[in-house]
Amino acid sequence: MFSSSVLRSPAFRRSTTLLTVAISANAWVANNAFAISARRAIAPATRTTLAEAAPSFSSSAEFGANEGARHGACGRAFYPRDVYYDAEAKSKLEELRALRRDEIADGGGAASGGGNKTNTNSTTLGVLKESGGKYSGTLTLIGYKGGPLESQINQDRAVVLSPFVVGNKKDTDGAGGSDNDSDSVDNNSNKLIGCFDGHARLGEVVSDYVVKELPKLLASKLDKIQPKSNYTDQVSQAITETFVEMDRTAPAEISGGCTATIVLQKGSRLYVANAGDSRSFVVVYRAKAKTAEVVYISREDKPSLPDERERVEKAGGKVLLPPTGTSRVLYTDPESGLTSGLAMSRSIGDWEVGKFGVIPDPIIDTIDIDEVVEQHSGGSEDDVCIFAVSATDGCMDYTNPEGVAAVLARSMYEDESPHLLTAMEQIIYTAAAGWERAKRGTYRDDIAISVCAIRIPPSLLQGR
Numbered sequence: 001m002f003s004s005s006v007l008r009s010p011a012f013r014r015s016t017t018l019l020t021v022a023i024s025a026n027a028w029v030a031n032n033a034f035a036i037s038a039r040r041a042i043a044p045a046t047r048t049t050l051a052e053a054a055p056s057f058s059s060s061a062e063f064g065a066n067e068g069a070r071h072g073a074c075g076r077a078f079y080p081r082d083v084y085y086d087a088e089a090k091s092k093l094e095e096l097r098a099l100r101r102d103e104i105a106d107g108g109g110a111a112s113g114g115g116n117k118t119n120t121n122s123t124t125l126g127v128l129k130e131s132g133g134k135y136s137g138t139l140t141l142i143g144y145k146g147g148p149l150e151s152q153i154n155q156d157r158a159v160v161l162s163p164f165v166v167g168n169k170k171d172t173d174g175a176g177g178s179d180n181d182s183d184s185v186d187n188n189s190n191k192l193i194g195c196f197d198g199h200a201r202l203g204e205v206v207s208d209y210v211v212k213e214l215p216k217l218l219a220s221k222l223d224k225i226q227p228k229s230n231y232t233d234q235v236s237q238a239i240t241e242t243f244v245e246m247d248r249t250a251p252a253e254i255s256g257g258c259t260a261t262i263v264l265q266k267g268s269r270l271y272v273a274n275a276g277d278s279r280s281f282v283v284v285y286r287a288k289a290k291t292a293e294v295v296y297i298s299r300e301d302k303p304s305l306p307d308e309r310e311r312v313e314k315a316g317g318k319v320l321l322p323p324t325g326t327s328r329v330l331y332t333d334p335e336s337g338l339t340s341g342l343a344m345s346r347s348i349g350d351w352e353v354g355k356f357g358v359i360p361d362p363i364i365d366t367i368d369i370d371e372v373v374e375q376h377s378g379g380s381e382d383d384v385c386i387f388a389v390s391a392t393d394g395c396m397d398y399t400n401p402e403g404v405a406a407v408l409a410r411s412m413y414e415d416e417s418p419h420l421l422t423a424m425e426q427i428i429y430t431a432a433a434g435w436e437r438a439k440r441g442t443y444r445d446d447i448a449i450s451v452c453a454i455r456i457p458p459s460l461l462q463g464r
Contacts, residue, residue: 073165073216073219074161074164074165074192074215074216074219075161075162075163075164075165075190076161076162076163077159077160077161077215078130078131078132078136078137078138078159078160078161078162078450079130079131079138079158079159079211080131080138080139080140080158080448080450081127081128081130081131081139081140082139082140082141082142082154083139083140083141083425083428083429084141084142085141085142088126088127089127089128089131092125092126092127092128093128093421093422093425095123096123096125096128096418096419096421096422097418097422097425099123099418099419100415100416100417100418100419101134101411101412101414101415101416101417101418101419101420102415102416103123104123104124104125104134104419105123105124105125125421128421131421132160132420132421132424132451133420134412134419134420135162135185135412135420135452135453136160136162136191136193136420136451136452136453137160137420137421137424137450137451138158138159138160138193138424138448138449138450138451139421139424139425139428139448139449140154140156140158140428140446140447140448140449141394141428141429141431141432141446141447141448142154142446143394143435143443143444143445143446143447144441144442144443144444145443145444145445146442146443153204154204154446155197155198155199155203155204155207155258155446156195156196156197156198156207156392156394156446156447156448157195157196157198157204157207157208157210157211157258157448158193158194158195158196158211158390158392158448158449158450159192159193159194159211159215159450160191160192160193160450160451160452161191161192161193161215162189162191162192162193162452163186163189163190163191164189164190164191164192164215164219164264164265165190165219166190166219166222166223167219167222167223185453185455185456185461187454187455187456187461188267188268189265190264190265190266190267191263191264191265191388191452191454192215192218192262192263192264192265193262193263193280193388193389193390193450193451193452194211194214194260194261194262194263194280194390194450195259195261195278195280195390195391195392195448195449195450196210196211196214196258196259196260196261196278196348197258197259197276197277197278197392197393197394197446197448198256198257198258199256199257199258199259199342199343199347199350200255200256200257200340200342200350201254201255201256201335202251202252202254202255202256203255203256203257203258203349204256205251205256206250206251206252206256206257206258206348206349207258209246209250209251210246210250210258210260210348213246213249214242214243214246214260214262217242217245217246218238218239218242218264221238221241221242222235222238222266225238232269232366235264235266235269235271236271236364236366239262239264239271239273239362239364240273240361240362240364243260243273243275243348243360243361243362244360244361246260246348246360247348247349247354247360250348250349252349252350252351253351254335255333255334255335256349256350257342257347257348257349257350257351257353258276258347258348258349259274259275259276259277259278259344259347259348259392259393260273260274260275260276260278260347260348260360260362261273261274261275261276261278261279261280261298261390262274262280262390263280263282263388263390263452265369265388265454268368268369268370269366269367269368269369270282270366270367270369270388270454271364271365271366271367272296272298272364272365272366272367272388273362273363273364274298274299274301274346274362274363275301275346275347275348275359275360275361275362275363276300276301276344276346276347276348277300277301277302277343277344277393278390278391278392278393278396279297279298279299279300279390279391279393279396279401280297280298280388280389280390280391281294281296281297281298281388281389281401281405282294282295282296282297282367282372282386282387282388282389282454283295283386283387283388283389283405283408283409284372284376284384284385284386285384285385285386285387285405285409285412285413286376286383286384286385287383287384287385287413287457287460288381288383289383290410290414292402292405292406292408292409293376293405294401294402294405295367295372296365296367297401298363298365299363300344300393301344301345301346301363302326302327302343302344302345303319303320303327303328303329303342303343303344303345304319304321304326304327305345308345308346309327309345311345311357311359312329312345312356312357312358313357314357315355315356315357316355316356316357317329317330317331317353317355317356317357317358318330318356320341326343327343328341328342328343329341329342329344329345329353329356329357329358331352331353331355331356332352333352334352342358344358345357345358345359346358346359346360346361346362346363347360348360369386369454369455372384372386373386373455373457381459382457382458382459383457383459383460384455384457385409385412385413385453385455385456385457385460386453386454386455387408387409387412387451387452387453387454387455388451388452388454389401389404389405389408389449389450389451390449390450391404391448391449391450392445392446392447392448392449393445394431394435394444394445394446394447394448395427395428395431395447395448395449396431397431397434397435397445398430398431398433398434398435398437398438399427399430399431399434404427407423407426407427408420408423408424408427408451410423411423412451412453413456413460420451424449424451427449428447428449431447432444432447
């Protein structure tokens with residue numbers, strides 16, 4: 001809880017300055033042009049964006065604060081905490097910034113750096129256990145969209161499930177794993193990450209429903225698939241059916257909708273599914289050369305795209321194509337009776353505009369992990385690491401995938417770099433700084449990001 005007097009106090013100004021110094025001091029940030037001023041990202045906007053009360057949505061509270069990753073029918077789940085408004089998470093993140101990743105214990109209580117050694121002096125993740133570890137995690141920052149400060153609602157939702165358990169096939173699908181909270185990587189395990197950006201009034205109700213129900217529904221559909229020659233097509237069909245059923249059952253009777261972008265690892269394949277303008281991308285990191293390359297990124301489903309515009313117009317919809325700004329599908333808001341515009345051509349919910357060609361069906365692409373490894377190792381020693389990222393447009397509008405990839409890669413695969421959660425915090429503040437520069441404190445979108453390591457080469461996996 002922050003009052004305006006606190007936000008203008010010398011102590012607050014010193015704290016934001018220390019954040020800038022702590023982050024900018026790291027060479028890994030400077031080398032990737034990610035040094036930012038947290039004071040500029042947050043403090044100048046506090047006159048109009050910081051509520052005196054806690055945000056009305058605390059990302060992880062309902063999932064069991066301070067209990068670590070949740071274990072359920074679908075496996076171990078991480079949910080985001082707010083990097084700035086969640087006092088406990090903010091305090092722990094401040095503590096982690098000064099440490100290397102190998103100085104921070106994982107959920108199981110051991111800090112490892114090149115070996116399974118327990119550092120009795122290591123710092124634990126504390127409340128952040130529920131949001132991630134060294135190889136996977138998710139964080140968020142509530143936005144400001146006008147109106148009373150205390151009424152701000154975070155409509156973004158995110159999740160990481162690692163492992164993602166499908167039925168009881170823990171051994172054959174690689175979806176097993178220990179029941180403790182230690183964050184390790186099994187190259188063959190099923191994993192699922194996703195971000196869901198709610199929009200319009202009650203959009204947070206829809207996104208909250210989807211983040212909770214989509215993994216369960218998808219797992220149930222995948223469990224029914226029989227191994228056949230067209231297995232990949234069956235998985236893609238299960239994903240499409242899941243998105244469509246989420247749309248049909250979403251609590252969107254009055255208003256609201258959300259994007260949905262996910263990355264599913266099923267054995268040696270990745271399935272990237274996207275509906276809306278959130279994005280997912282896949283990164284290859286070469287451990288020896290210390291280079292990161294974005295090898296795939298999902299598209300933003302915008303009404304201006306020729307195929308999307310054609311579908312909308314065939315359904316009787318109208319697409320607004322302004323000289324500047326984003327294209328929109330026009331519709332009449334059922335509550336206000338006014339003309340509104342949806343800035344995407346695919347989404348879950350949004351039933352009113354769904355009458356005009358906005359659909360929940362995702363664009364799905366598959367990636368063969370073995371082929372990616374072969375293409376990038378080039379017959380040399382295997383040092384190919386792979387990880388996946390999902391993020392809302394609040395994050396990606398003012399960052400670029402290549403810079404995000406470079407910062408995250410070092411945090412996951414180089415022991416002397418900062419922790420993954422510190423890297424994600426850095427990216428979120430960078431995005432927030434972009435919103436501050438562009439909107440000068442009058443608007444900031446909600447920001448959410450999820451990250452998960454997909455593969456570590458055997459030569460590096462040993463001892464981690």
